[in-house]
Amino acid sequence: MNRNILNLYFIMGSQNCGNADPLHVLESALKGGISCFQFREKGEGARQGEDYIKYARSCQNLCKKYGVPFIVNDDVRLAEELQADGVHVGQDDELAQHVRVRMPGKILGVSVHTSEEVVSAIQAGADYIGVGPIYETKSKADAKPAAGLSFLTKIVTEYPELPIVGIGGITIENAKRVIEAGADGVSIISAISQAEDVQGTVKQLLNIVK
Numbered sequence: 383m384n385r386n387i388l389n390l391y392f393i394m395g396s397q398n399c400g401n402a403d404p405l406h407v408l409e410s411a412l413k414g415g416i417s418c419f420q421f422r423e424k425g426e427g428a429r430q431g432e433d434y435i436k437y438a439r440s441c442q443n444l445c446k447k448y449g450v451p452f453i454v455n456d457d458v459r460l461a462e463e464l465q466a467d468g469v470h471v472g473q474d475d476e477l478a479q480h481v482r483v484r485m486p487g488k489i490l491g492v493s494v495h496t497s498e499e500v501v502s503a504i505q506a507g508a509d510y511i512g513v514g515p516i517y518e519t520k521s522k523a524d525a526k527p528a529a530g531l532s533f534l535t536k537i538v539t540e541y542p543e544l545p546i547v548g549i550g551g552i553t554i555e556n557a558k559r560v561i562e563a564g565a566d567g568v569s570i571i572s573a574i575s576q577a578e579d580v581q582g583t584v585k586q587l588l589n590i591v592k
Contacts, residue, residue, distance in 0.1 A: 383489055383509040387451050388547040388567035389591050390584065392416040395423035396437065398575040405440055411574055412448040414584025417567065419445050420470055420491075422455035439464060451489065458484055470512065473499060478506035493549065495529055500537055504544065512569060513537055515550020516560055519571075531563045538564030554583065557590045567591055 392411050396404040408419065421441050423429055429437050438454070442464055445452040453468040454461035456475040461468070468489025469481050478492045492503035493512045503511050513534050515527075534548055548560040549569040557568050568591055577583035 383545060385510075385545045385566045387418045388510060388545055388565075388569075389417040390415065390587055391418040391420065391547050391567055391569035392574055392584075393420040393422050393455070393549075393569055393571045394575050395421070395425070396429055397423070397425055397427040398571050400576055402575075404437075404575075405444065407575055407580055408441055409444055410580035411584050412444060412450055414581040415588050416450060416574075416584055418451045418453060420453040420455050420569070421466075422571075424456065435460065435463070442466065453489060453491065461485060461488070468509070478503055478508055482507040491547075494537075497537070497540075500541065500544075504541070510545035510547060510566075511537075512547050512549040513565070514548055514569075516548045517551025517556060519551040531559060534560070534563045534565060554586055554590065557587055561591050 394408060399407045421438055423434060438460055442452045451467040453470050454466045455470050458469055458476055458481055469485055470491035471478055471481055472493040478490060482490055489509050490507060491510050491512055492508040494500045494503055500511060514529055516529060516531060516534060518528050538546060546565050547567045547569045548565040552560055552568045552570050553573045560568050574580060574583055
């Protein structure tokens, strides 16, 4: 896997966009230059059934248009149906080693919060890990306590060959610190999805992470 796809990793579901059209938000982010997109349609207000699949496919088509990897959060069945570029799972989702078997040749990302979880992710065949939450975040109702930059630096030092993206509470103001701590990139939800100028915000973030 090319580590550069982690540079500016946008995560979004329709529930993260307030009153804005999520497809418009995504296309603005793609125009701005995001390097990867994770489809995360879960939680209160998430789309269901056929509407969910149709919306996922629309997001995937936009990503294809701009040549950006389309990663599905947690829902392996959807990823299989759409032939997504990859899947990202957390510690409470389907086991990473099972996903690796179901999605051979696809990108597999795993969220980690402890050193033990890092080891498990590597053993499961993860292509990259999402370390965090780096800072406190309100974007996920089930977010764990902040892991902090010191934990990120520890993992970067111990596993220099492992692609790592920082996640959780990352903004324009603190993104640089995450990169300086050694991450290949930052993954962001609300700082992009709720920005007044999505495209401009993405460009600002790219200047920081690159």
